[in-house]
Amino acid sequence: MENRRPADQLADTADVHAASKKNLPRNVKVLGWASLFNDIAGEMIYPLLADFLINVLHGTKLWLGIIDGTAESLSSFVKLWSGRRADRVGSHKGFVVFGYALGALLRPLAGLATAPWHLFTIRVTERLGKGVRTPPRDALIADSTTPEIRGWAFGFHQSMDHLGSAIGPAIAAAFLWFRPHDLRTLFLWTALPGLLVVLLLWFGLRDPHASPTRKRANDPARPRSRFSLAWLRGGSDSSASDSIFPFDRGFRLYLIALVIFTLGNSSDLFLLTRAQERGVPLWLVPILWGAFGLVKGVGNLFAGRAVDRIGPRPMILMGWIIYAAIYLAFGLATAAWQIWALFLAYGIYYALTEPAEKTLVANLVDRENRGLAYGWYNCAIGAATLPASALFGALYDQFGAMAAFGAGAGLALIAAILLARL
Numbered sequence: 001m002e003n004r005r006p007a008d009q010l011a012d013t014a015d016v017h018a019a020s021k022k023n024l025p026r027n028v029k030v031l032g033w034a035s036l037f038n039d040i041a042g043e044m045i046y047p048l049l050a051d052f053l054i055n056v057l058h059g060t061k062l063w064l065g066i067i068d069g070t071a072e073s074l075s076s077f078v079k080l081w082s083g084r085r086a087d088r089v090g091s092h093k094g095f096v097v098f099g100y101a102l103g104a105l106l107r108p109l110a111g112l113a114t115a116p117w118h119l120f121t122i123r124v125t126e127r128l129g130k131g132v133r134t135p136p137r138d139a140l141i142a143d144s145t146t147p148e149i150r151g152w153a154f155g156f157h158q159s160m161d162h163l164g165s166a167i168g169p170a171i172a173a174a175f176l177w178f179r180p181h182d183l184r185t186l187f188l189w190t191a192l193p194g195l196l197v198v199l200l201l202w203f204g205l206r207d208p209h210a211s212p213t214r215k216r217a218n219d220p221a222r223p224r225s226r227f228s229l230a231w232l233r234g235g236s237d238s239s240a241s242d243s244i245f246p247f248d249r250g251f252r253l254y255l256i257a258l259v260i261f262t263l264g265n266s267s268d269l270f271l272l273t274r275a276q277e278r279g280v281p282l283w284l285v286p287i288l289w290g291a292f293g294l295v296k297g298v299g300n301l302f303a304g305r306a307v308d309r310i311g312p313r314p315m316i317l318m319g320w321i322i323y324a325a326i327y328l329a330f331g332l333a334t335a336a337w338q339i340w341a342l343f344l345a346y347g348i349y350y351a352l353t354e355p356a357e358k359t360l361v362a363n364l365v366d367r368e369n370r371g372l373a374y375g376w377y378n379c380a381i382g383a384a385t386l387p388a389s390a391l392f393g394a395l396y397d398q399f400g401a402m403a404a405f406g407a408g409a410g411l412a413l414i415a416a417i418l419l420a421r422l
Contacts, residue, residue, distance in 0.1 A: 024153055025153075027144040027205060028141055028145065029156075030200065030205050031137060031140065031201075033160060034200050035157060036161065036164040036167075037197045037200065038104075038161075038193070038197045039162070039163075039165045039167075039168060040164040040167050040171065041193040041197075043286075043289065044169070044172045045172075045187050046289070047272055047288070048172065048186075048285065048286065049123075050269045050270075050273050051183075051282055051285070052110075053067070057113065057115060061270075061273065061393045062394060063120075064267070064393060065393025066386075068123070068267035068389050069267065069387070069389030070120070071124045072127060072382045072385035072386070073385050073386035074128060074382075075128055075378075076131065076378050076385070077131070077382070077383070079131045079374070079379055080244075081131075082099075082131060082132045082133070082371075083374050083375025083378075084244065086136040086371040087139075087369060092143075092371065093136075093201075093205050093206070095133060095136040096133045096136050096201060096205065097201045098133070099129045099136075100129065100194075100198055102128065102129030103126050103129040104194025104198055106126040107122075107190050107191075108188045108194070110123070111187030112184070134378055135375040136371055138154075139370040140207070141157060141358075142367075143370065150308070151304045151305065151306075151307030151312070151359045152308055154355040154359055155302075155303055155307065155355040156301065158296070158300040158350075159299075162294070162295075162296035162300060162350070163294070163297040164293070165290065165292070165293025166290040166293035166294040166297060167290070168286075168293075169285075169286030169287060169290035169293065170290045172186055176282075176286070180283065246369055247364070250364050251364040253418070254361075254364065255376060255380040257415045257419040259380050259381075259383070259384045260411055261411065261415035261416075262380070262384035262388055263391075264327075264408035264409065264410065264411025265385075265408060265411075265412070266389045266391075266392035266393075267389045267392075271330065275336070275339045278333055278336050279335065279336035279339075280339055288340060288343055292346065295348065295351070296350040299351025303315060303356070307355050307356045307359050312357070312359045312363065313356075315352050315356035316353050316357060316360065316419060317416055317420060318352050319349045319350075319352030320353070320413075320416040320419070322352065323353075323412045324409040324410075327406075327408045327409040329345075331402040331403075331405030331406055332402065361373050361374060392407070395407060
């Protein structure tokens, strides 16, 4: 990790305190632009993966669930490690740069896959890069902002992320208009925006978390972290600050609600599969996905500010209830125009919940353990993703869309009831 001069650290601290309601800090802007370019690359591929797997590599819907579910689940456990490790090392930038670089390197290799297991290997390894970067990145955003603008900062970051989600599919649709079904070449071109991400982060990102006064992971005077199951009992002990879960009951219940919700929140690739089943042609699938990303991006800008005014929990509750209604509607949909309407409404769910969920994490924990807290947040979501997607795929194959989407809606309502009691 990089060594920081005292002058650099003072400049970074000043950058945080200079932030006002009219000015986001440098780190938030740099990370926002990095997410935009990264999602341009990622979303040139993602909405086409289902078609590529099923029609080119001759996979099944169960394969689809296993690939995306395994990728996100394994990524979640890496997130737990990277969040804790970044806190102990005292620097987050190196983790962020490495994670984005790994994705930029592996993502284009999907264009060389010739069997479902090739795509499985590439997708899982690429998602491990996301696991390395995500908790340290979220901790950097939280550390670079004051509580008064934290929801706005996360909303801005997510909006840039989703703007990339709109631009990437638009590029993919234009490419496929001129070169229909040439998915392999399109996938290879994602190397270009991936390279831009790495350069932007390497030269533009600062690390306010790094400090010579913080103990490093190799400091012999610092106790080693250890796993503790006391949080399952709701108890605490004098070594809680050194455990892998130094958090209170509120954060614990929040994670439980997230796990239940995620068990009903399968891969969005199934929604794209449903779109094609209801008559949306392949060349329009990236446009559909891009419009969805645009709604998420614009919505995050407004919702992030709303989080700062009314608090994160009401926003999450509204989002989860809307999610349940939309999933039921996906199961009942009979025409392509209904799919378009539902995707746009689905973007509202994302806008309401994404900045709110991450803001609530920062509000429930202390600054010294934010990286670890975001690791647990992402781990809880990711650990439930594999069973969620595998179960959804099995229900979809065996019993049809209504059974799969109805199960997702029911779990979302259960999670909302639990969160309301938090």
